[in-house]
Amino acid sequence: MDYWYFIKNTTMAKSGNSLLLHDVRGQIGKQIVVKKYGRKTVISAYPDMSNVKPSKLQKIKRKSFAMAVAYAKAINNDPVKKALYKKKIKKGQRVFNYAIKEYLKNS
Numbered sequence: 891m892d893y894w895y896f897i898k899n900t901t902m903a904k905s906g907n908s909l910l911l912h913d914v915r916g917q918i919g920k921q922i923v924v925k926k927y928g929r930k931t932v933i934s935a936y937p938d939m940s941n942v943k944p945s946k947l948q949k950i951k952r953k954s955f956a957m958a959v960a961y962a963k964a965i966n967n968d969p970v971k972k973a974l975y976k977k978k979i980k981k982g983q984r985v986f987n988y989a990i991k992e993y994l995k996n997s
Contacts, residue, residue, distance in 0.1 A: 954997055955990075962989035 914924045917936060925932045944952070965971045966986050975985045 954994065958990045958993040958997070961993045962986045965989045 914931075915926055917923050920936050923934050923936055925934065963986075965975055966989070972985050975988060979985060979988045
């Protein structure tokens, strides 16, 4: 199936300036997804990913990211390590995000 045909035929609604959906984004249950494209709000059906099989590389990357998250959580939950990381980061950065970035860069 053509990608654009799929997109064209799965969009449920479009809105240019809706007070109801002004700051709404993401999924509502497992039925509706609300997306923003510039100033437009698009409501579409929740995607059925049950038949999608991740590639070997995707599986490797997902596992690596899960390990990075575990590493960042461990640092965030340890006050001593968190204090050391706070010295490393720039203003506006978060320890958790910096730890994930550092783990992925060094792995």
